[in-house]
Amino acid sequence: MDESDRTPKNLAATAFFQMTGVGVSSEEYLSVLNPEQKEAVKHSGSPLLILAGAGSGKTRVITTKIAYMIDELGILPWHILAVTFTKKAAAEMAERAKHLSPNAVKSHIRTFHSFGSWFLRLYSSNAGIDPNFTVYDDDDMVTLLLKAVPSLNRQQASFIAHKISLAKDYCLTPDSSELSTIESSPEFPVYYAAYEKKLRQTGNVDFGDLIMLPVLMMEADESVRTDMHSRFQVVLVDEYQDSNVAQFKLLQQLVGEKTYVCVVGDDDQSIYKFRGAEVQNILTFHECFPNTKIIKLERNYRSVSPVLTVANDMISNNTQRLGKELVAVREKGKKPTVIFLPAQKDETKLCADMIEKAHKGGCPYSDWAILYRTNAQSLGFETEFLHAKIPYTVVGSLKFYQREEIKDLLSILAFVVNQKDEIAFRRIINKPARGVGGVTQDKVVLNAPNHDLLEGCRLFSSSMSKKAKTGVLEFVAFIDGLISDIDVESSEPGKLSELVDIIIKKSGLGEYHSNQDEIAGTQRLANMQELVNSAVLYNKNRSGLLEFLDHIELDRTLELQNQEDNQDAVTLITLHNTKGLEFPRVIITGLEDGIFPRKDKTEEELEEERRLFYVGITRAKDELYLTSCGLRQLYGRTEYMKVSPFLLELDPKHIDVVGKPPLEFKTLCSDTQEPNTQQGRLASFMENHPELAELADKWKKGRKVYHDDWGYGLIVQTNLDDNCSDYDDEYVINIQFESGSLKKIMPKYQSHSLMLIKD
């Protein structure tokens, strides 16, 4: 360590680290950064925009910056607010910052929505919402809207609900004059207003409110604004390219005269326009925040150069960009492979085969990720992998929390904390069937004093049919029991999981769901049990329950335990969900016109699809495969698919091709390179993979071998034989052993146990 660097602060920090035994010295964590990264970390004073390309060490820069501000600039950790978009990203950021500087745990590292939730609970009285509010998701919004505007059918309601959340993403209230830019129909403001009225009656909020309400409050109330300004001296925003207008306004409000603001993002990775993300936020940041310093991070540490070449090729087809070219730090590497397959089933089979072969050769399952455009595409892979006994994790498909049985339980919990919650009430009052139908429910909802639905049940039970009366009173007694359960004053409240367990048994939902379907019922019970398990961390009292509901609503990534248990598993994931992730080997599937890009896209939307493809490509560290099928099951039908226009945009020189390319693709290649057909395979394989030639030369058909486990054998076939149907571009040989078994082996990975026998 340079003696001259021992500033007083530095000494203090060093002393602290010695004391706690954790953390890294600032010299150390700064020394691993490149000059631009270091500049970004050390910058202070004016607003800062970091344009960080994929894999450019963005997270490292942010976390180091947090640590640096605490250790070197003497900023108190709780004066730092860092917001991200996903809980996963927030958790990772917190973890890495803590590793660099233990004090970082005291800083506010949150998602936008959890910040909003925290803010609204802090000021719930000002906002006119229930301090015990829960958050309604999209499905709840639709249900609520249907109740607010009964003339709508479900389809219309979900369309309008989507528009309402979009309006909130743009921070537009029902009386806003700009509302027509979201939806021009004259009824829309009326529907929106009716929805808002209904929502405020329940005391709850939707996702859009978590951002919009804090903005409106800060805009209207100076004392709230100054309170925030004194709480946070530093505001950092990650993935800024995906922020929406409401989030931009939130940032504007949070940044006072003395606040240091720093945003990080990549315009080429903006993929959430459909949900209100506004690329303009990042493109015009420097205009909104005067004297902005812009730092570009263009060195990519993640992907091998051939992968990055293809990524750069692809994104250069977009017109709406700031302009940025990633430079690979990792020079050597394999060209991405485009694989053309006859049908969907071949795609799943191919993936399974590739993964399994690599696994036999020592490559862990977790190295692989299968990317697809829509969640529905995961099903084929799940079936195939189950069959092939390949462990896998599906990221974010039918999310745990939105399964019917889970939503039922959560609705009971939500109703226990807030008896004005109409959505929860309607969901659970007659489930299992208690003879309480829509008519009875309406009577309660419309006449309940102060919208207290439980009180409504009590008051009107006498005027109900005998059957309904029994059911309603049974329900009231059940909920009353739960309420008194959590309101018991005790220094040792017990665990919330006990309460969830009781609910499953006493509500009859456990029985109800397990009787619904013999096979699925078991799974549903297991899911409910999983909710019990996750509640074990919370106290069995009102505040514990609130924390739990908050956690569930804002963390949409809760996965099933059995999936988490399996560390070594292939990742099945939508392209959108891969934001911020990386994998050694990536397969992007379904590259067909209409699937990816999805059909009916405007030119502008096509650019977003292309950015999505770019995001997918840049997830790959070492190997990238792109698959495209000729036939696919669609809407229950088998359809002929055209190749994705994105594949036609690729430079044939920068990729390898396996399988039978469709005509369009061949035409494209004809003047540059003859694509690999079945006949030309051997030659082109050799050309593209010199290392294969070496292997193929050694492990020739007809040679005798000895294997440690299987004994003596004869190489009877290789996958470079022209009649072989394997698509793989590894060198694979078939060996007939004397013991009788026929094995497929990759010599590349078997050098330790397989040897040639001289004739």
Next chain:
DNA sequence: CAATTCGGGATCTGC
């Protein structure tokens, strides 16, 4: 009021 059946319509991405 609940269970069953039938037909139409959708099917993207997600905090």
Next chain:
DNA sequence: TCCCGAATTG
């Protein structure tokens, strides 16, 4: 294909 809602029936 599958899911949802309207219509029909018990």
